[in-house]
Amino acid sequence: MGTIVDLFCGCGGFSLGAELAGFRSLAAIDIESKLQSSYRSNFRDSNAITADVMDLDEAAWRHLLGRKRPDGVIGGPPCQGFSVIGKRDLNDPRNSLIGQFFRNVAMLSPKFFIMENVEGLLAPETRPFLDSAMNELPGNYAIFEPFVVKAPNFGAPTRRRRVVIIGIDQSELGTFVQKDFEGHNPAIHVNVKDAIADLPGPVPQGTGNEALTWAKYPCVNPQALSSYARLMRSPPPRSLGSDEARIRHNQGYVSGLAETKHSPEIASRYGNISGGKVDPITKSYRLTWDGIAPTLRAGTGTEKGSFQAVRPLHPTEGRVITVREAARLQGFPDWFTFHRTKWHSFRMIGNSVSPLVSFGLLSPLAERLAFRTAA
Numbered sequence: 001m002g003t004i005v006d007l008f009c010g011c012g013g014f015s016l017g018a019e020l021a022g023f024r025s026l027a028a029i030d031i032e033s034k035l036q037s038s039y040r041s042n043f044r045d046s047n048a049i050t051a052d053v054m055d056l057d058e059a060a061w062r063h064l065l066g067r068k069r070p071d072g073v074i075g076g077p078p079c080q081g082f083s084v085i086g087k088r089d090l091n092d093p094r095n096s097l098i099g100q101f102f103r104n105v106a107m108l109s110p111k112f113f114i115m116e117n118v119e120g121l122l123a124p125e126t127r128p129f130l131d132s133a134m135n136e137l138p139g140n141y142a143i144f145e146p147f148v149v150k151a152p153n154f155g156a157p158t159r160r161r162r163v164v165i166i167g168i169d170q171s172e173l174g175t176f177v178q179k180d181f182e183g184h185n186p187a188i189h190v191n192v193k194d195a196i197a198d199l200p201g202p203v204p205q206g207t208g209n210e211a212l213t214w215a216k217y218p219c220v221n222p223q224a225l226s227s228y229a230r231l232m233r234s235p236p237p238r239s240l241g242s243d244e245a246r247i248r249h250n251q252g253y254v255s256g257l258a259e260t261k262h263s264p265e266i267a268s269r270y271g272n273i274s275g276g277k278v279d280p281i282t283k284s285y286r287l288t289w290d291g292i293a294p295t296l297r298a299g300t301g302t303e304k305g306s307f308q309a310v311r312p313l314h315p316t317e318g319r320v321i322t323v324r325e326a327a328r329l330q331g332f333p334d335w336f337t338f339h340r341t342k343w344h345s346f347r348m349i350g351n352s353v354s355p356l357v358s359f360g361l362l363s364p365l366a367e368r369l370a371f372r373t374a375a
Contacts, residue, residue, distance in 0.1 A: 002369040003068065004362075005029075005108060007053055007075030007101055011038035011338065011348035013330070014074050014116065015046070017358020019240060022366035023072065027064050029053055038338050038348055041242040053100045058107055071369060072362075073105050076116040076162075076353055099133035106136050111172045112365055113141070115165045116353050122146055122163055130165070141167035144178055153183030154360040155228070156331040157190040158293040162353070164361065173368050180364045183357075192315060193289040194226035196325045201317075202259035212337055213258040214248055232328055236335040249335045256324035258342055260311075271318030279313070284320060286313045293329040298350030309350055323349070331356035 002023045006015045009028035019025060025046045030036040033050045040048045049064065077097040098117070105113045121130055130146065137143070144166045151160040168176055200215040222230070236246060245255070262270065273279055275288035285294050297309035311320040312329075321329075323338055323345040331354040338345035 002071040002366055004072040004074055005065075005070045005110070007073065007104060008077050008097070009039055009048070009075070010035045010351050012042055013332065013352030013355050014076060014358045015039070015043060016240075016332070016336070016355040017353070017360070018072075018074060018362045019043070019237070020355065021359050021362040022370065023362060024239075026068055026070050029056070034339065034344050035348055035351065038336075042240060042245075042336055044242070045239045053097065053104060056104060056107075061104075061107060070108055070110050071112070072365065073101075073108055073110045073113045074115075074358075074362075075101050076351075077101050098129055099136060102133050102136040105167075106138055109138075110169075111369075112166070112168045114361055117163050117165075119148060119161055119163055134165075137167065140169050140171065142170050142175070143167040144181075147178055147182075149182065149357060149361070151331070151354050151357055152189045152292060154331075154354065154357045155184070155190055156329075156354045156356040157192055157195040157228070158295060158329050158331075158354070160295045160330075160354060160357075162357070166361075168365075173365070173372070176364065176368075181361050183360050189292060190226075190228045191290050191292060192287050192329070194228040195232075195293075195328045196321075197289070198225055198229045199322075199324055199328065200254065200257055202319065202322050203257045204259050205261070212255040212340060214253045214255045215257050216252050217254060232332075232334050234333060236333070241335045242337055245335045245337050254324060254334045255337050256327060256345065257322050260320050260322075260342065262319055267318035269318075270313050270320075273313065275315060283310050284313045285310075287315045287321070289315045296326055296330055296346075296350045298347045309346060311346065326350075330354050 003026050004018050004023045005026055006028040009015055009030045012028065015025045015028055025043060027047045027049055028039055028043070029049050029051055031050065031052045036048055036050055047064065101115050120126055134143065146163050146165045148161050149164050151158050164181070166181060198217065198220055200218060203213045203215050235249060270279065273286045275286050276291065278285050287293060293312055313319065314321055323342055326346060326349045327336065330349050330352060338348050
């Protein structure tokens with residue numbers, strides 16, 4: 001089994017895809033304990049460290065990993081300074097974290113690395129940040145020209161597009177081509193109905209439910225479920241999932257269903273918006289059953305005003321989607337739990353790498369490692 005280190009791990013979307021592909025996480029680093037709290041719950045055997053990657057040096061890594069050398073380093077440094085959706089700020093101090101990713105790669109000397117970020121990283125005014133950051137790397141890596149991966153091509157029902165930078169030590173893993181990391185047939189897409197139609201509806205607050213708001217799946221003929229829904233309902237591997245989630249999931253429960261209470265006027269307005277259109281006041285996009293979701297956004301942390309991101313509207317009901325519906329659209333399985341608050345849960349999901357994208361990116365590398373180990 002290959003091993004990885006996850007930098008800027010957040011709730012663990014990147015690590016989850018890696019684990020499902022056959023890797024084991026040796027360490028997961030993030031500076032924000034709230035976002036990392038979900039990682040600690042879902043990856044029970046991992047070493048989740050709340051730390052600033054800028055503070056990590058060779059001595060710190062020896063303390064964390066001992067003699068272990070990870071096969072891979074993965075991570076998605078904060079991208080707000082490069083985002084074309086938000087206000088691009090070339091002076092955002094978080095921009096320097098791109099360089100910190102590659103500095104730590106150089107220290108750990110893995111067989112491969114994968115960094116994920118927003119498309120804005122390749123804009124003419126921001127590309128120099130990336131080129132300068134990659135100067136930290138030693139010359140033994142064959143580095144792909146940065147390219148865009150599209151979540152639908154990996155089976156996730158969202159328009160999310162991200163840039164990935166992949167480096168491989170060919171002396172240890174041989175050669176790969178970009179096509180190995182681009183996903184499957186782009187004509188085969190999972191839609192919103194496939195993703196969320198089988199889920200329970202929102203659970204009103206104040207009904208005695210616990211903070212994560214569990215409810216039983218509706219009674220549905222298993223044969224009527226989409227293949228995507230069946231995948232999301234699959235039980236967790238032995239090493240993953242909190243104890244409570246494993247028990248509840250086995251009993252037919254799913255979490256993340258807390259209701260977002262709307263006034264009658266807002267619920268009525270949302271209900272009258274046509275599918276594929278945007279509410280003129282909140283800018284919430286109305287999902288359609290046969291379409292896919294827009295890119296789910298994270299909102300901001302306390303240091304940036306604690307603003308909630310705009311959430312899509314349910315295809316037929318006058319409301320925003322639930323945390324679980326967002327998780328399904330991003331590709332998280334149903335046993336994966338988030339935060340007790342909707343705000344932090346949506347931040348976790350919006351900040352994450354889709355586990356389905358991660359699985360697609362890491363699987364070719366896991367297969368090559370297994371083949372070389374067996375040879």
